[in-house]
């Protein structure tokens with residue numbers, strides 16, 4: 001699945017997106033660093049977990065950049081709920097990545 005290398009969170013703030021083989025914590029799938037404005041995702045996740053993880057980290061980026069406070073439990077619930085919404089409405093077709101949805105490479 002293709003993932004964009006940069007995502008605009010606000011009109012003034014963008015986050016770079018990169019992929020790593022693994023994190024020091026074995027079960028970490030992604031992270032969002034508001035200081036360096038980076039989203040890092042684990043490579044080779046299946047499409048649904050990859051998209052849900054990407055959405056999860058985007059929610060964190062929006063929390064930071066908009067000053068929204070959401071419990072981590074709610075972020076966990078929202079990531080798969082949003083992934084489901086995109087998929088069930090055909091906004092993310094089989095074989096398409098988030099980059100296609102967002103209209104970027």
Ligand SMILES: [Zn+2]
Pocket residue numbers: 056060072075
């Ligand atoms: Zn999180």
